[in-house]
Amino acid sequence: MAWQGSTRRSRLPKNWPLLRRKVLRRDNHVCQNRFSEGQLCGREATEVDHIEPGDNHSMANLRALCTWCHARKSGSEGGRAAARMRVRTERPKQTHPALED
Ligand SMILES: [Zn+2]
Numbered sequence: 001m002a003w004q005g006s007t008r009r010s011r012l013p014k015n016w017p018l019l020r021r022k023v024l025r026r027d028n029h030v031c032q033n034r035f036s037e038g039q040l041c042g043r044e045a046t047e048v049d050h051i052e053p054g055d056n057h058s059m060a061n062l063r064a065l066c067t068w069c070h071a072r073k074s075g076s077e078g079g080r081a082a083a084r085m086r087v088r089t090e091r092p093k094q095t096h097p098a099l100e101d
Helices: 006-011 016-026 067-077 081-089
Strands: 047-050 062-065
Touching: 016 047, 016 062, 047 067, 062 067
Parallel strands: none
Antiparallel strands: 047 062
């Protein structure tokens, strides 16, 4: 599956689907991104973001984001994101079977 990049996928913990659901529930499925003016995005969140990119999967380092903000953040984290963003938006997120291991 090339939809997320192989290194990133292999880093996700076994309980990621569970963790992901917990984060979305904690944040009420509301996008937690704040714009530069300090305003909360507030759109429906369907993705979970690592605040500090890396291997810290604690709840404190995770937050719910909408697809748009997540793609935007990924874009600012690395140059590889443009191609990935395009693929991601075409994929349904919640029930992707690759996440359910
Ligand atoms: Zn958002």
